[in-house]
Amino acid sequence: LRAVDVIERKRDGLELSPEEIDLFVSRYSRGEIPDYQAAALAMAVFLRGMSPAETLALTRAMRDSGEVLDLSTIPGPKVDKHSTGGVGDKTSLILAPLAAACGVVVPMISGRGLGHTGGTLDKLESIPGFRTDLTLGQLRSVLEQCGVALVGQTPEIAPADRRLYALRDVTATVESLPLIAASIMSKKMAEGISALVLDVKTGDGAFLPDAADARALAQAMIDIGRGLGCRVTALLTDMEQPLGRGLGNALEVAECLEVLRGEGPPDTRALSVELAARMVHLGGLETSLEAARERVGRALEGGHGLARFRRVVELQGGDPRICDEPGRLPRSRDRIELRAERRGFVTRLACRAVGRAIMLLGAGRETVDGTIDAAVGLVLHKKVGDPVEMGEPFLTAHVNDRRRLDEALGILASALEIDEGPPPAAPLVREVAT
Amino acid sequence: LRAVDVIERKRDGLELSPEEIDLFVSRYSRGEIPDYQAAALAMAVFLRGMSPAETLALTRAMRDSGEVLDLSTIPGPKVDKHSTGGVGDKTSLILAPLAAACGVVVPMISGRGLGHTGGTLDKLESIPGFRTDLTLGQLRSVLEQCGVALVGQTPEIAPADRRLYALRDVTATVESLPLIAASIMSKKMAEGISALVLDVKTGDGAFLPDAADARALAQAMIDIGRGLGCRVTALLTDMEQPLGRGLGNALEVAECLEVLRGEGPPDTRALSVELAARMVHLGGLETSLEAARERVGRALEGGHGLARFRRVVELQGGDPRICDEPGRLPRSRDRIELRAERRGFVTRLACRAVGRAIMLLGAGRETVDGTIDAAVGLVLHKKVGDPVEMGEPFLTAHVNDRRRLDEALGILASALEIDEGPPPAAPLVREVAT
Numbered sequence: 105l106r107a108v109d110v111i112e113r114k115r116d117g118l119e120l121s122p123e124e125i126d127l128f129v130s131r132y133s134r135g136e137i138p139d140y141q142a143a144a145l146a147m148a149v150f151l152r153g154m155s156p157a158e159t160l161a162l163t164r165a166m167r168d169s170g171e172v173l174d175l176s177t178i179p180g181p182k183v184d185k186h187s188t189g190g191v192g193d194k195t196s197l198i199l200a201p202l203a204a205a206c207g208v209v210v211p212m213i214s215g216r217g218l219g220h221t222g223g224t225l226d227k228l229e230s231i232p233g234f235r236t237d238l239t240l241g242q243l244r245s246v247l248e249q250c251g252v253a254l255v256g257q258t259p260e261i262a263p264a265d266r267r268l269y270a271l272r273d274v275t276a277t278v279e280s281l282p283l284i285a286a287s288i289m290s291k292k293m294a295e296g297i298s299a300l301v302l303d304v305k306t307g308d309g310a311f312l313p314d315a316a317d318a319r320a321l322a323q324a325m326i327d328i329g330r331g332l333g334c335r336v337t338a339l340l341t342d343m344e345q346p347l348g349r350g351l352g353n354a355l356e357v358a359e360c361l362e363v364l365r366g367e368g369p370p371d372t373r374a375l376s377v378e379l380a381a382r383m384v385h386l387g388g389l390e391t392s393l394e395a396a397r398e399r400v401g402r403a404l405e406g407g408h409g410l411a412r413f414r415r416v417v418e419l420q421g422g423d424p425r426i427c428d429e430p431g432r433l434p435r436s437r438d439r440i441e442l443r444a445e446r447r448g449f450v451t452r453l454a455c456r457a458v459g460r461a462i463m464l465l466g467a468g469r470e471t472v473d474g475t476i477d478a479a480v481g482l483v484l485h486k487k488v489g490d491p492v493e494m495g496e497p498f499l500t501a502h503v504n505d506r507r508r509l510d511e512a513l514g515i516l517a518s519a520l521e522i523d524e525g526p527p528p529a530a531p532l533v534r535e536v537a538t
Numbered sequence: 539l540r541a542v543d544v545i546e547r548k549r550d551g552l553e554l555s556p557e558e559i560d561l562f563v564s565r566y567s568r569g570e571i572p573d574y575q576a577a578a579l580a581m582a583v584f585l586r587g588m589s590p591a592e593t594l595a596l597t598r599a600m601r602d603s604g605e606v607l608d609l610s611t612i613p614g615p616k617v618d619k620h621s622t623g624g625v626g627d628k629t630s631l632i633l634a635p636l637a638a639a640c641g642v643v644v645p646m647i648s649g650r651g652l653g654h655t656g657g658t659l660d661k662l663e664s665i666p667g668f669r670t671d672l673t674l675g676q677l678r679s680v681l682e683q684c685g686v687a688l689v690g691q692t693p694e695i696a697p698a699d700r701r702l703y704a705l706r707d708v709t710a711t712v713e714s715l716p717l718i719a720a721s722i723m724s725k726k727m728a729e730g731i732s733a734l735v736l737d738v739k740t741g742d743g744a745f746l747p748d749a750a751d752a753r754a755l756a757q758a759m760i761d762i763g764r765g766l767g768c769r770v771t772a773l774l775t776d777m778e779q780p781l782g783r784g785l786g787n788a789l790e791v792a793e794c795l796e797v798l799r800g801e802g803p804p805d806t807r808a809l810s811v812e813l814a815a816r817m818v819h820l821g822g823l824e825t826s827l828e829a830a831r832e833r834v835g836r837a838l839e840g841g842h843g844l845a846r847f848r849r850v851v852e853l854q855g856g857d858p859r860i861c862d863e864p865g866r867l868p869r870s871r872d873r874i875e876l877r878a879e880r881r882g883f884v885t886r887l888a889c890r891a892v893g894r895a896i897m898l899l900g901a902g903r904e905t906v907d908g909t910i911d912a913a914v915g916l917v918l919h920k921k922v923g924d925p926v927e928m929g930e931p932f933l934t935a936h937v938n939d940r941r942r943l944d945e946a947l948g949i950l951a952s953a954l955e956i957d958e959g960p961p962p963a964a965p966l967v968r969e970v971a972t
Contacts, residue, residue: 107708108707108708108709108710109710111581111709111710112710115581115584115585115710115711138573138574139572139573139574140572140573140574140576140577140705140708140709141577141708141709142574143574143575143577143578143581143709144577144578144580144581144709144710144711146578147545147549147577147578147581147582147585148581148585148710150549151549151581151582151585151586152585271574273542274541274542274574274575275542275545275574275575275577275578276542276543276545276546276549276578276582277549277578
């Protein structure tokens with residue numbers, strides 16, 4: 105088997121065999137196939153697509169390029185959640201300890217933010233001392249002690265994906281549905297989980313704004329899960345506006361603590377509880393979804409989720425006092441309020457634009473090697489559907505670096521739309537696919 | 539300008555600007571853009587195509603990545619010929635000295651053979667002592683002394699094309715019409731010529747068998763020539779059967795010498811004279827094509843072409859005695875005759891299959907780093923349209939290495955088709971495009 109023949113077959117729109125894909129990926133992973141051949145194949149896949157069988161084979165090959173966790177010695181169902189990313193999408197920090205408090209084991213391996221979307225690792229690292237760069241041994245130890253671990257990708261997990269992802273980033277081959285699905289699932293399938301809940305964002309602020317694309321991505325990942333013996337449920341959820349009110353790393357952690365205390369914005373709370381309930385149900389701890397929702401609700405009300413979060417923060421080197429004193433989280437020097445220029449109802453908060461403004465304030469990265477400021481971001485006082493008076497503040501920007509402030513504030517002023525009547529209500533969970 | 543943005547635009551089917559192409563090629567040529575980004579762009583070009591303006595910009599950028607010859611101090615029109623390659627396609631060795639004998643200056647930079655097609659450099663190097671690896675200074679000196687030089691690509695000529703071509707070979711991006719056209723023309727346009735005659739082969743043994751593809755390639759190269767101030771005429775010529783009778787490097791040189799002596803197979807002679815006449819005409823030495831043909835005919839009959847060939851062989855280090863004693867060319871140890879199994883007329887000599895058989899005998903390369911045997915090949919006793927008796931030899935194989943002999947002979951036996959009646963006559967020059 106020659107690499108150039110595999111590239112040629114995909115170039116011509118033919119279906120690659122699992123053997124061809126296995127060999128290409130394993131040889132690429134060992135450095136026997138150079139980046140330029142992988143780049144040509146990635147572009148051919150981008151433009152020609154991949155069948156479900158090819159996508160499955162690619163996922164399996166990338167998973168098997170590294171270690172696959174065996175968590176069988178830890179009692180309880182192993183279930184994770186993955187989100188395709190959005191603005192203010194902070195549910196992991198709530199649902200992971202909540203699900204753990206209900207008996208689910210959650211070995212959550214997350215990523216960093218890029219562009220207008222945030223990343224779980226960045227949010228966690230706004231907690232003073234919190235370490236996400238655990239070894240697989242440390243991950244196991246944290247899991248054994250509190251049922252949840254929140255870590256970054258280690259070099260042992262799907263190294264072929266790591267190498268291919270870096271290559272796709274510089275060869276304009278990121279936005280390929282089969283490559284996205286295989287990349288996500290190869291890492292998740294290495295976690296040793298038996299079930300996975302997917303939060304596939306759709307709408308303006310999502311990675312894939314179009315609902316049909318989001319649905320296709322969800323289906324591709326469900327198919328991969330089925331092929332690899334993992335139960336998968338996907339929720340298509342709304343990202344036409346940011347989730348919750350706090351946007352930016354420390355501000356999002358603060359909101360998560362509010363929710364874990366039984367407070368916080370209703371959309372963040374509702375989605376976190378729903379996703380946690382899906383994990384409990386899919387993990388087999390409750391036979392009905394309704395019972396799973398009630399169980400998660402009780403864990404939230406009883407403070408068990410917050411207790412788990414405090415424990416995991418402590419185990420991963422973070423300062424657990426932030427759980428009761430959120431004022432210990434990083435805070436920006438300045439606050440700037442933006443005010444509504446007319447009265448009416450908020451009909452739109454252009455989500456991608458808001459995400460970009462947060463990035464310009466320093467909360468996100470424009471390129472993979474950018475640095476972030478944990479303290480900065482936004483607090484939304486108004487969300488879509490809320491009434492607003494003329495001159496009323498609709499958001500507060502938390503600011504340190506003012507170099508791109510004007511650009512960010514200009515984007516934010518244009519992101520808000522106000523009309524005379526309220527917009528039609530939009531459900532947060534649009535569809536469920538299994 | 540970021541390389542990834544250029545790749546993305548081409549990936550999405552947009553037209554790249556000349557500035558984008560210039561920058562990409564010049565940065566690639568300087569090693570500032572890595573092979574993996576060039577590979578991704580090449581695959582995007584393969585699948586999305588390039589407009590004439592993009593192809594022109596690519597050609598210009600690759601030409602300008604190296605030196606462009608200035609031959610203005612040598613008197614006479616500078617004209618070259620390029621063939622897209624075929625089986626037994628040996629006209630360069632005849633027409634170059636013939637055109638030079640008529641007053642054209644021919645700075646011919648050629649390539650090597652690959653797969654079923656032969657290469658001019660390989661044929662020349664079957665002449666004992668003949669050197670094709672001349673420096674640009676030596677090329678100029680030979681041109682000044684005899685009006686024709688027959689050399690290989692130097693490192694100074696279109697280095698970006700050299701690097702990109704090697705990359706395309708291993709990334710399944712060779713057979714792209716705009717990339718082929720730009721690659722050929724970038725080298726030819728660096729020769730400092732004012733006119734170019736193209737011999738675009740079509741039919742079974744051609745690089746592009748389909749006539750529509752060949753026509754499109756011809757048109758793309760004519761358009762590039764127009765954009766870069768070079769007069770270009772393209773002849774679409776038949777490659778349904780090999781050209782001439784001698785196939786294989788020394789056997790082809792021997793046939794060229796026959797033609798230059800006024801003998802040799804009529805198809806090789808006719809095509810060589812026609813192409814040389816086009817060069818004389820396009821170079822402005824005769825105002826009518828008919829007068830150019832007569833001038834070339836006189837040069838041939840007067841032995842002036844042979845004299846020029848003898849001179850260039852001598853100047854490039856070769857043994858000029860081969861011109862009068864072709865027995866001094868390399869000869870194989872063994873001869874094997876293949877005989878017709880029925881009587882009738884030859885209706886087909888499957889050209890690509892014959893080319894492959896010659897390669898298997900050792901006359902060609904399967905991969906770019908393969909070695910060749912100058913002595914081996916075939917002599918065809920029968921060509922399409924010829925009557926044949928049962929048991930009559932239709933070809934003689936000239937053999938040294940017998941390792942793949944059976945495979946080659948099997949292919950050759952199947953390549954011949956005999957029918958009761960003669961096939962319709964097919965013209966050698968199918969179309970002329972300017």
